[in-house]
Amino acid sequence: MFSNIPPRQRHIMANSMPFKCCQPQCAYRFTRKDDCISHEQVLALVVLIIIFMIIPLLYRLSCTALLEASLFVVPELLGNIIFSLTDSGKSCLPHVAVVCKAFREPALDAIYWSVGFNEFFLCLGPDVVAYESMGEVDTLELKRALEHRDWTALLSYGRRVRNISYPCKEGVLRCQIQDNIYEALARSPVIHIFPRLLSLLLKGTPPIVNVHTFLCSPCLQSVTLDTSDIPGGAVPVLQEIASSCPNVLHFCCIGGQRLTEGALCNIICQWQRLEELIFPPLYRRSIIHLGGLLSLRRLFLYLTPGEKWVQDNLHWELKTLSELRIYAVPGPSICVAALPLIFHNVESTSPMMSLDHLEIQTLGREGRWTASDAISAIVRSPSRSVSAKSLKSLVMFVGSDFASPQPSDWDEATNLLTAFTNLRTFQVPLCSSIKLGLSRSQLFRLLQSWPLVEDIHIRLDTPLTIYDLLDIVSLYPCLKRFNVNVSFTMKNVTSLSEDQDILFPNNAVTFLCLLWEGSTDQQELVMSHDAHAVATLLLSMFPCLQFIGYADYIDKGNREVLRQITHPSWVDVMSAVHRMHSESKRIFGVHRGPGTTGDDEAFLPRIAAVCKTFRDPALDALYWTVGFNKFFLCLGRDVMTYEASGQADVLRMRRALETDDWRILMSYGQRVRNLSYPCKEDPSQCQIQHDIYEALAQSPALHVFPRLLSLTLKDIPPVIEVQSFLCAPSLQTITMHVGDVPGDVVPVLDNIASSCPNVLYFRCIGGEKLPEDALYSALCRWLRLRELLMPSLYRKSITILGDLPCLRRIWLCVSHNERWIQARIPWSLKTLDELRIYAFGDPGVCDVALPLIFQTTKPTPSMTSLRHLQVHILGITDRWTMHDAITVIVRAPSESASAKSLESLEIFLETGIASTEASNWEDAIELLAAFQNLKTFKILPGSSRSMLGISKNQLIRLLRSWPLIEDIDFRLDIPLNIHDLVYIIALSQQLQRFKVNVSIAMEDVTSLDQDQDSAFPQNTVTSLCLLWEGCEDQHSVTRNDIQVIARLLFKLTPSLDNISYADHSGGGASTLGTPPSWTDVMSVVRELQSEYK
Structure with missing residues (x-):
């Protein structure tokens, strides 16, 4: 830039500049005025200025690119976020449209995947289209003519619509679209506003015929027509759609009105690629055209009396059908006339050769039919057609009005069902009060005809036994879901668990339906150890078991038992099964198969040989729970053996224990955590010889089971000197079956209590009461006790309860003849967290017992930390009403110090109690409102007919009193x-x-x-x-x-x-x-x- 300046002037200018360059390659620096700068410095300065100007621009561009890249990477996520905005209200759509201008197409595709025709126009903004309130119906009105930019926006969003409902998504015509909108659409610059439309729900017809094309698209695949809201003008609309959309695959016709024969035939002729046809009206011509649909796979039909094609004896031709569902109204009688025509039994041609799934439902009531006759009428035609060989799934829903016949009446139905030789699924879900009268031999005959069956769901009048189930599983290895009622008893558990020679068949069963043979059998199962025993056996028999169904097969009596003290339930058993599955996967990395479960003691010697290289945790899992008698099987059959002796087996010791035997015994004994004495099931099933106890008395170790955590005691050892083998300092849980323990239990319990000071949980089971001295002595030693279940309480034991600082949980059985109730002994339970009371008789016992327990008559507060209260009333007389029972139950807790701490209140009532009007509930409402910190409130009557008569206002009053409420469960009369x-x-x-x-x-x-x-x-x-x-x-x-x-x-x-x-x-x-x-x-x-x- 100095080329035009003379040399001397350049020199003068250089000396006058505030920069000085000492050397040509010197570093850039600011100096005094006698300094100079080089050409390179000036160039560098200019470059630096340019860089600082470009950096902000590059930053903005990089952020935009990053945003667009992120939108490209996660368009589905962004689309779902904005879809939630559009879902919150139609007024949000214009704002979303503005925000989405910078979005990529995938995001917009997610936004407008499904939309109502009226809602779609809101994308234009409120200055173009607006809602106006017109009484009960709103109006969608075009405020000005559509400009070029409006068409651009409309078509931009329209091509992203996949599913559309006309006129709106909700299905009821609440919005009227003004004619000026249709007139504007008629001048659309494109043929299709929704060129990528896949699904159309039509519940109305446009008033202007020449704009039918806006509902059409070459991509349209699914059309649903609601004839109940479509007037007679639907025929030309539908014909226009059929001619413009040849690729429709699914057509569903719902509503009470029928399409005309001509319209339906035109549709079928146009849609030759149709795969699914749901509830079409049936005419002679349309039925004939169905045979020409070579791609038809699914067909849903309504069969009603008076069908003209049935009267005309018109045969069907459906060669490619794979699924057929028929809804017969009123019942099987229409099936007798229609099914032979559908399945083409009388002609030589072969329709439906590829039919896989057949489902028939009888929706009406025909009392003259029995269950066997109804099923025979349904399956007669399919069983005689060629579809019998291809059918893989047969499902029949038979109404509850059909009587259940005797086994002899099922011979015809059995013969017909045996024709489906490739059946995989067979289901006849009936009403729970109706059961099939099939005999065991008839069921086995059916199963023999279905070698590939995987899923069975029927109810038998006479349940199967567990041995029948084992036979079925062994014969049909493909079986996965066996939803047939199977009776289960504890005798089965005992016999199968103690059978050392049984080898359960390999199977893949994941679902069973089990029920206890009687309520007494279920009442005997009270603690989780019994659930663990049942779960162990079930897992041994069915290693893939995932679910146990039982609710549908419990009669009214057993259902009452379930709501009472019955514990464990099948839920408890299934929980134990899942825990075993998890433990097995953790240790072995695979599902345990039959004969390899860690809790199947019959295989202990075999497992012990395999597990020699295993670490201790593996063996701990294998021997977590064991019966005292079966524990000795780890020594091998040369030392211990079972011998049959009448009704009970005898555990005998064949030789004296040597050093190696003691080493093995102690090695496995230290891994036992839960022990049942004398065995896990019925103590009468096994007798332990006296010489085994004498051998244990000479044990070189103080404790045979030094790490024992849980002990279930069902008998007393005959040799008192060796009671210590049932004890361990680590023992935390003791369960006593008092009714099964003969003799004097006081010295046994006293010995255990003195040797095991760390017991935390003590549970008494059985009808007999534990002697007062034994319970009192044990409670005095177990100062760390946390849980006390079903004890028999007396004056001395109630007094000592107040001195247990760690006591958190008590279950009580109370009745009018309790001595502490008659003596009016007040309680003092300061640290209790959960209280469960089983009152036998009627709620009157609560009126006497609860004031003593909650100490409402004393100035000293009791149970100030109580959080959970359950009251079960077992046995209610007719004189008690619902509100009286609940008032009596909650009066004492609501007036005590526990009212402020209580978080869960559950009341279980038996049947036979009457409900009352809302005006009688005021006292109960006032008492319940005292529980201000309540989170759970349940009142579960024993029958759905027993409902609470409280009003809506009373319920709202309760909710306002419970600001922290999380769980509510009760039934209202209204x-x-x-x-x-x-x-x-x-x-x-x-x-x-x-x-x-x-x-x-x-x-x-x-x-x-x-x-x-x-x-x-x-x-x-x-x-x-x-x-x-x-x-x-x-x-x-x-x-x-x-x-x-x-x-x-x-x-x-x-x-x-x-x-x-x-x-x-x-x-x-x-x-x-x-x-x-x-x-x-x-x-x-x-x-x-x-x-x-």
């Missing part, structure tokens, strides 16, 4: 509605499980779902109890309504995980299995939750 549910969820923000019967009516659902101004409260509710307002209301609900209900529930309770209905359904229980059911609703809710996640 159910709540959906609006009450919304209010309660807003009121109780901590609520998680609300199992109070709520009646659902579609009118309420529709009004609430379409209310644009409603904002549902945030909540964490996971469980609800819902029922239809009436059976008629349920039958009128369509599949699309299921979507509406599920969508509303998802909006209202986003965390919903369970809908219960069985206990609250009353007389409508038999209709819950017919579609649509709450199971269907819950499935859709889970789908919405998955999409949201």
Whole structure:
């Protein structure tokens, strides 16, 4: 830049500059005015300035690129986030549209995956399209003409729509679209506004015919037509769609009105690639055209009396069908006439040669039919057709009005069912009060005809035994789900567990249905060790077992037992099975098979040889629980052996114990944690010879089981000097079957108590009472006791309870003849956390006992830390009403110091108690309101007919008194509605499980779902109890309504995980299995939750 300046002037200018360059290659620096700068320095300075100017721009560009890259990487996540915004209200769509301008296409695809036709136009913004309130119906109106930018936005979003509902998603025409919108669409610059549309739900017809094409797309695959809301103009609309959309694969026709024969035939002719046809109206021409659909795979039919094609004896031709579902109204009589025509029994041609799944439901009532006749009528035609060879799944839903015949009446049905030789699934779910009269031999005959069967679900009048189940499993190795009622007894457990020679067959059974043979059998199982024993046997027989079903097969008597003291239940057994599975996987890394379970003592010597290289934790798992007699089998049969001796086996010692024997005995003895004496089951089944006890008396170790944690005592050792082998300083849990222990138990318990000072849990089982001196002596030594279950309490033992500083849990059985009740002895339990009371007789015993336990008459407070209270009333007379019983139960706790600390209150009542009107519940409501920190409140009557008569206002008063409530479970005489549910969820923000019967009516659902101004409260509710307002209301609900209900529930309770209905359904229980059911609703809710996640 100095080239035009003379040399001398350049010199003068250089000397006058504030920079000086000492050397050509010197570092850049600011100096005094006699310094100079080089050309390179000037160039570097310019570059530096440019760099500082470009950095912010590069930063913005890099952030944008990063944002776009992130959107490209996680478009589904961003789309789901914005979909939740659009789901919260239609007014959010314009804002979302603005935000989404920088988004990539995948995100927008997720946003507009499913939309209502009216909602779609909101993407244009409120300045173009707006809602206007017009009384009960809103109006969608175009405020100005569409400009170029509007068309650009409309088409940009329109090509991302996959599923559309016309006119709206909810299914009820609550919004009227003005004609100016249709007129504007008629001038669309493109042929299809939704060019990528996959699914269309049509519940109305556009008023302008020449714009039918906006509902069409070459990509359209699924069309659902609701004829109940479509007037006569639907025929040209449907014909236009059929001609413009040739690739439709699924067509569903719902609603009460039938399409005309011409319209249906035109549709079938146009859609030659149709794969699924649901509930079409049946005519002669349409049936003929069905034979020309070479891709048809699924067909759902309604069969009603008076079908013209049945009267005309028209035969079907369905060669490619793989699934057929038939809903017969009113019952099997229509099947007798229609099924031979569908299955083409009378002609030589072979229709439906590839039929895999057949499901037939009888939805009506025909009392003259028996269960065997109904099933014979249903399967007669399929069994005589060529479909019998291809059929893999046969499901029949037979109504509850069909009588159950005798086994001799099932011969025809059995003969017909044997024709399905390739059957994998056979299900006949009936009402729980109806059972099939099949005999054992008839069932085995069916199974012999189905060698590949995997899933069976039937109810037998006479349950199978566990030995029948073992025979079935051994014959059919493919069986996975055996949902047939099998009777189970503790004698089975004893005999199978002690049979050393039995080898259970290999199988893959994951599901069983078991029930106790009688209520007394179940009442004998009280503690978790018995559940562990049952689980051990079941896991030995069925190593892949995952679930035990029992509810459907429990009669009324057994159901009462379940609500009482019956413990463990099959839930406890299954929990033990799952724990064993987890432990097995942790140690062995595989599922344990038959004969390899760590708890099957018959294989202990074999396992001991295999486990020599195992570390101690593996052996600890193998010998976690063992019976005293079977423990000695680890010595081998040359030392110990079983010998049959009459009704009981005898454990004999064949030779004296040597040093190696003691080493083995002590090695395995130190790994035993839970011990049952003399055995795990019935003590009468095994007799231990006297010389074994004498040998143990010479043990070189002080304790044979030095690490023992749990002891179950069912007998007294005959040699008192060796009682110490049942003791260990580590012992923490003692369970005594008092009714089974003969002789004097006082010295035995006293010896154990003195040798085991660290006992934490003491449980008494049986009808006999433990002597007062024995219990008192033991309690005086067990100062660290935490749990005391079912003790027989006296004056001295009640006094000592107040001196146990660690006592947290007590279970009591009380009756009017208790001496401490008659003597009015007050309690003093300062540290108790859980109290469970089983009152025998009527609630009157609580009126006497609870004031003594809660010490309401004394100034010294008792149980100030009590958090859980359960009261079981076993035996109620007719003179007690519901509100009187609950008032008596809660009066003493509500007036005590425990009212402030109580978090869980559960009351179990037997049947036979009457409910009362709301006005009689005021005293009970006032008492219940005293539990201000309550989190769980349950009142479970023994029958669904016993319901609480409290009003909605009284319930709201209770909820306002319980701000921390999380779990509520009781039945109201007058159910709540959906609006009450919304209010309660807003009121109780901590609520998680609300199992109070709520009646659902579609009118309420529709009004609430379409209310644009409603904002549902945030909540964490996971469980609800819902029922239809009436059976008629349920039958009128369509599949699309299921979507509406599920969508509303998802909006209202986003965390919903369970809908219960069985206990609250009353007389409508038999209709819950017919579609649509709450199971269907819950499935859709889970789908919405998955999409949201």
